[in-house]
Amino acid sequence: MFIEIDFNSEEAFYIQLRNQIIIGIATNQFREGDTLPSVRQLAENVGINMHTVNKAYSVLKQEGFIRLDRRKGAVIALDADKLHAMEELEENLRVVLARAVCKGVAEEEVHQMVSEIFREMC
């Protein structure tokens, strides 16, 4: 899977990294049990510092997307705390949709977009 950092983005590198890995999992490019590259290796590949990758991995662990195995490194492992995920989703959606609504996006358009994104995933 390709992971790329946008060096001009506002978003912190470790957040970009985190998001791309999560999208990678959602699109089945990474599967439960797969191993992520070592911090050093990924850092070199994308051209950022080892410690920044480390931070991304720590966050992913804390958010329940990976676990850190001393032998294998970072392994995809989803804690299925769906209740918490639903709450988080709702809070996120509320903000994201509010922005869109203000700019005139219609409910139907959102539903279409959701369907489209789901087609890419799964």
Next chain:
Amino acid sequence: MFIEIDFNSEEAFYIQLRNQIIIGIATNQFREGDTLPSVRQLAENVGINMHTVNKAYSVLKQEGFIRLDRRKGAVIALDADKLHAMEELEENLRVVLARAVCKGVAEEEVHQMVSEIFREMC
């Protein structure tokens, strides 16, 4: 409208402020042409620094939700750059939905949640 800051949140105060105001607009608590409270007044009400409110207003202006009028202060004024809004929405949704999908949330559940949020707005 109630605006409240979570002082322990990870999110910067000015981002919390911005988000709540945008939700306020989407839920019609603020309408096109309405005036937001003065920087000083809002700062005092929610218990944060004037500079922070100022920053929130600047961001809102830059993102096309308000205009700053010398006499009236901050006035709700939506630039309806829908194309840009759609692109932004898609990018945001992609990350937000990926997180949910990983934790086992189903497409149907997302559609329901979207509908529910739209019911609260409009």
Next chain:
Amino acid sequence: MFIEIDFNSEEAFYIQLRNQIIIGIATNQFREGDTLPSVRQLAENVGINMHTVNKAYSVLKQEGFIRLDRRKGAVIALDADKLHAMEELEENLRVVLARAVCKGVAEEEVHQMVSEIFREMC
């Protein structure tokens, strides 16, 4: 309160720092709502790097001893997840007592030591 780092200890600086702060809370030298020194200030006082103090604070937050307030910095705030605390305690005690038992320490001696330590605290 005095916080001191033993530069010859096996234990990581940030763990020493964490432990001393926890003991400080247990002995009422820090009370709920008190503010810890800023990372820079504490780092200078004890003679270690700012980032190391930061790490200690992060761990304390994650373990539910402090919360990070953007205005006030690190504030003593105990999440009273007693159930989890009891489990953790039992696991810790099991190891600590096993070591003592092997070396001939008697149950009565442990009870006395526990009582003594509780007298220092509270």
Next chain:
Amino acid sequence: MFIEIDFNSEEAFYIQLRNQIIIGIATNQFREGDTLPSVRQLAENVGINMHTVNKAYSVLKQEGFIRLDRRKGAVIALDADKLHAMEELEENLRVVLARAVCKGVAEEEVHQMVSEIFREMC
């Protein structure tokens, strides 16, 4: 006796191994003079590297729980340096109890837990 490694634990494998063996001794599953499995065998059983088992045994020796015999391998042999054990115990207890006290555990509960653990041992 069952020895099991938690590959996702924060704790180093050799520390986990050491702790479990010490608990094994305290609970009389290993007795003075008994022989521990060979490094190679134990490594294979629990699924870790020989070097790691070796390290655990070295630490156990250094801490006075076993001696390493050329012919018999690792033999349970407790140096009863009780004074040192008491000091170590106190230091450990101070931290462990402080954590518990902060989360609202009462002295009485600790005494009960100590008694319970002692019942399992001996």
Next chain:
DNA sequence: GTGGTCTAGACCACT
């Protein structure tokens, strides 16, 4: 002035 982020380099513990 504060913490957050990023980089960088070094050493060590662990596997």
Next chain:
DNA sequence: GTGGTCTAGACCACA
């Protein structure tokens, strides 16, 4: 060779 720890210095966002 891997991650963990520590140090250090720089810049920025935030309050």
